Amino acid sequence: MKKYAEINVGDKETLIHTIIKSDIEKFVQLTGDDNRLHVDEKFASTTQFKKPVVHGMLGASFISTIIGTKLPGDGALWFSQSLEFLLPVRIGDVLTVRAEVLKKNDKEQIIELKTEIHNQNRQIVTKGIAKVKVIETEVAPIEVEKKEDTPKTALVIGGTGGIGKATCIQLAKDGFNVIIHYNKNKTLAEEIKAEVEKHKQKAIIVSADILNDADIKEMISKGIRAFDKIDVLANCAATGIPNIKFQDLVWTDFLQQMEVNIKSTFTIIQAVVPEMIKNGYGKIINIGSLSAEKPNADWSHYITAKSALIGLTKSLAFELAPKGIRINMVTPSLVNTELTADIPVKIKLLTAAQTPLRRLALAADVAGVISFLASEKSDFLAGENIRINGGQAMI
Amino acid sequence: MENKKIKQVMSAVFEIPVESISDDASSDNIENWDSLRHLNLILALEEEFGVSIPDEEVGNLVNFKLIELVINDILK
Structure with missing residues (x-):
């Protein structure tokens, strides 16, 4: 089919059809119009036409054919037609049906066509004006992505943290090359790189201060130089969560959480998105916290930042999804990592006891869902928040 | 010692052999651990250790590890 944009005023199409007796019989069978002028030679001979005349609408029906198959073709919505039957058509006539674009209405995507049917003597037997709306199939550009054989590349921010490390390894198992970001722990980053390579995937390690814009740009640039592209961004960086009673909180406690959870996430996403837009595809995964939906005391600075991250994730997902970038988040309950090492054992035991699956979340549980969100299996998710809490909170 | x-x-309280009570024992895997026996368990623990278990902890003692932790905290 032709797309509306591909159709120009003056475009023409033609089809030829020779009328045979069985055409009339089929038309009568279909419509029930057995007017004797069309089907009875004896009757016709008594009229001014002397011989049977082909139904006018039989000839005109070939206008439908030319609109529906050629100009514009599949998806044409033929909503108006004027007709003048100028000369009779007989069995054996060779009809040439012509359509020519006279006008275009860009706003409504409507074309106006001059339609004419000529006989073998180049006489116009039927003429009229057709109006057609060009309907295009609803395939957004983001759905016609090229499926590549080359592995996708994932940038894991905070790749040496508990969830970050598990994510790097899970992504490698699932066929991703990995850019492992670390802040200071180069030794661990190199160990994780070796682990990724054991799974036959490529990896590089990149150090960056995620609160420093220049560092972030350099990190993205290094990743693209190494792998030509970044398909996935997993924001796994986190900072400690000190228990602070509300009356003891100072604004810098909030700022510290906001900087790691919001400022760095915002800056990294802003730096990587142009590359993803260029490729017409990207996956971004942020990590939330169950505490944003099921709060606990003494964490208002952290909960505020994680709640803001929900808003950032949803708003960016809405804005960037039309460009092929899917932004989602995962929300784990208490995960047994170094970050939560200071949480009292009793709280951990109680949390596990109150969880229907009777344990705390593991970094691998979170990494599994992140890898799902990084994969093509989740390509129709945008702005989604997948909770990983063993049934602790069913919202 | 408290462990034993x-x-x-x-x-x-639960009328089961002591050998069958592992460190992972909980209301999930001890069939007799219903709400009535839970109260008997609290009373028995208080009597055995000569302590008073705070009301807010009563509902928390749903497995062996938590009981051990809370009793040890109280005994400190």
Whole structure:
């Protein structure tokens, strides 16, 4: 089919059809119009036409054919037609049906066509004006992505943290090359790189201060130089969560959480998105916290930042999804990592006891869902928040 | 030491052999651990250790590890 944009005023199409007796019989069978002028030679001979005349609408029906198959073709919505039957058509006539674009209405995507049917003597037997709306199939550009054989590349921010490390390894198992970001722990980053390579995937390690814009740009640039592209961004960086009673909180406690959870996430996403837009595809995964939906005391600075991250994730997902970038988040309950090492054992035991699956979340549980969100299996998710809490909170 | 005594108390309350009470024992895997026996367990623990378990902790003692942790905290 032709797309509306591909159709120009003056475009023409033609089809030829020779009328045979069985055409009339089929038309009568279909419509029930057995007017004797069309089907009875004896009757016709008594009229001014002397011989049977082909139904006018039989000839005109070939206008439908030319609109529906050629100009514009599949998806044409033929909503108006004027007709003048100028000369009779007989069995054996060779009809040439012509359509020519006279006008275009860009706003409504409507074309106006001059339609004419000529006989073998180049006489116009039927003429009229057709109006057609060009309907295009609803395939957004983001759905016609090229499926590549080359592995996708994932940038894991905070790749040496508990969830970050598990994510790097899970992504490698699932066929991703990995850019492992670390802040200071180069030794661990190199160990994780070796682990990724054991799974036959490529990896590089990149150090960056995620609160420093220049560092972030350099990190993205290094990743693209190494792998030509970044398909996935997993924001796994986190900072400690000190228990602070509300009356003891100072604004810098909030700022510290906001900087790691919001400022760095915002800056990294802003730096990587142009590359993803260029490729017409990207996956971004942020990590939330169950505490944003099921709060606990003494964490208002952290909960505020994680709640803001929900808003950032949803708003960016809405804005960037039309460009092929899917932004989602995962929300784990208490995960047994170094970050939560200071949480009292009793709280951990109680949390596990109150969880229907009777344990705390593991970094691998979170990494599994992140890898799902990084994969093509989740390509129709945008702005989604997948909770990983063993049934602790069913919202 | 408390570990062994707690298991003995649990054994008596739930009427099961002490050997069957592992460190992972909980209301999920001890069939007799219903709400009535839970109250008996609290009373038995208080009597055994000569302590008073705070009301807010009563509902928390749903497995062996939590009982051990809370009793040890109280005994400190």
